[in-house]
Amino acid sequence: MADQQPLDASKLTCTYTSNPQEVPSKAALRNGSETICTDHMITASWKAGAGWSAPELKPFGPLGLLPSASCLHYAYECFEGLKAYRGEDGKLRMFRTDRNTRRFLMSAGRISLPQFDPDELEKLIHKLVSVEGSKWLPQDRAGDFLYVRPTMIGTDSQLGVTTPREALLYIIIGYTPRVDTPVGGKRLLTSPDDMVRSWVGGFGYAKVGANYGPSVLANQEAIRQGYHQILWLYGTEGFCTEAGGSNFFVLWKRKDGKKELMTAPLDDQLILDGVTRRSCIELARERLKDEIEVTERKFTIEDLQEAAAENRLIESFAAGTAVSFDTSSGMILDADDSKWFITPISQIHHRGKDINIPTGPDGRPAEITGKIKGWLGDMMYGRAQHEWVTEIPEKS
Numbered sequence: 001m002a003d004q005q006p007l008d009a010s011k012l013t014c015t016y017t018s019n020p021q022e023v024p025s026k027a028a029l030r031n032g033s034e035t036i037c038t039d040h041m042i043t044a045s046w047k048a049g050a051g052w053s054a055p056e057l058k059p060f061g062p063l064g065l066l067p068s069a070s071c072l073h074y075a076y077e078c079f080e081g082l083k084a085y086r087g088e089d090g091k092l093r094m095f096r097t098d099r100n101t102r103r104f105l106m107s108a109g110r111i112s113l114p115q116f117d118p119d120e121l122e123k124l125i126h127k128l129v130s131v132e133g134s135k136w137l138p139q140d141r142a143g144d145f146l147y148v149r150p151t152m153i154g155t156d157s158q159l160g161v162t163t164p165r166e167a168l169l170y171i172i173i174g175y176t177p178r179v180d181t182p183v184g185g186k187r188l189l190t191s192p193d194d195m196v197r198s199w200v201g202g203f204g205y206a207k208v209g210a211n212y213g214p215s216v217l218a219n220q221e222a223i224r225q226g227y228h229q230i231l232w233l234y235g236t237e238g239f240c241t242e243a244g245g246s247n248f249f250v251l252w253k254r255k256d257g258k259k260e261l262m263t264a265p266l267d268d269q270l271i272l273d274g275v276t277r278r279s280c281i282e283l284a285r286e287r288l289k290d291e292i293e294v295t296e297r298k299f300t301i302e303d304l305q306e307a308a309a310e311n312r313l314i315e316s317f318a319a320g321t322a323v324s325f326d327t328s329s330g331m332i333l334d335a336d337d338s339k340w341f342i343t344p345i346s347q348i349h350h351r352g353k354d355i356n357i358p359t360g361p362d363g364r365p366a367e368i369t370g371k372i373k374g375w376l377g378d379m380m381y382g383r384a385q386h387e388w389v390t391e392i393p394e395k396s
């Protein structure tokens with residue numbers, strides 16, 4: 001295997017489009033139902049025995065796949081979602097890309113897709129952002145972002161269920177409308193008894209496509225009933241795991257009187273190791289240690305019901321780099337608040353009963369949620385220097 005070509009960003013070739021698109025207006029974006037992607041993408045293909053081809057930056061366009069391609073039959077697909085941020089100082093930045101590339105490697109491994117050096121993928125991601133940034137995220141859009149989607153699929157023609165012998169890694173950038181925190185905070189509906197997002201021994205901890213399509217049915221029901229997302233419970237105990245495609249945090253006062261910020265643990269592999277989750281935990285442990293204990297541990301919906309009854313729930317929020325909320329749900333959006341990687345949760349509905357959770361005025365973040373959100377937003381948009389942030393040089 002030693003003679004297989006590694007993924008090598010230094011071998012990138014660039015073919016720029018001769019047919020650049022016009023950047024669509026915000027209004028057109030909000031009305032359209034398809035995701036518009038920027039002018040270019042990066043691809044690299046892999047073959048068993050040969051390894052990785054030289055990556056190519058080229059015009060965005062369709063992939064050539066046979067109907068028998070393995071990804072279409074056995075869900076050999078994994079992806080990442082991360083953002084490039086336009087700072088108020090005009091600079092372009094990315095946040096902890098290394099975390100996303102490492103998670104991508106883990107997800108690929110879980111579904112037998114090939115391995116690669118995550119640092120090479122990081123270079124490719126930064127390159128694509130540097131090429132697209134000035135046109136698609138111009139300096140007058142300070143405070144806004146682009147959504148970067150690295151993806152890998154099995155591409156070999158293979159109807160036998162075996163390890164893919166060919167794969168394609170590609171990076172595209174979605175130009176998404178800015179959709180913001182729901183007014184009044186997010187309201188969650190607990191998952192129905194007959195559905196589970198993830199299970200012990202499964203793959204809910206990996207960002208593989210197979211986790212997401214099947215979750216939409218439950219989410220549609222939540223939206224139909226007037227909620228924003230599903231709170232996925234696990235097991236007969238009703239352990240709280242994740243809120244839709246975001247990690248779930250609760251700040252409460254424990255029975256011993258101590259304030260605790262808690263979120264589900266990683267060790268049983270039920271939840272995704274979110275970059276935002278990790279960042280919230282690390283910042284809270286460092287900067288709030290005198291006030292609150294930060295724990296990764298199991299807790300149940302009953303724990304929350306009991307705490308609500310005893311007025312011990314202080315705040316709750318969802319954390320994650322979501323693409324956008326479902327605009328078709330007719331949700332009212334708060335256009336002033338663009339930093340919705342952290343959204344306050346104001347209510348959880350479980351089996352006919354509401355759990356109400358305090359938020360700030362109009363469902364804005366309350367104290368601790370607001371602090372954490374502010375720290376992260378300051379890093380992403382360049383108001384605070386931090387080692388988690390990389391400035392992306394731009395191709396003019």
Ligand SMILES: *Cc1c(COP(=O)(O)O)cnc(C)c1O
Nearest residue numbers: 245246247272274275276320321
């Ligand atoms: C992507 C994702 C998250 C959030 O991860 P971030 O790295 O913070 O964007 C949380 N839960 C699920 C299920 C996800 O797919």
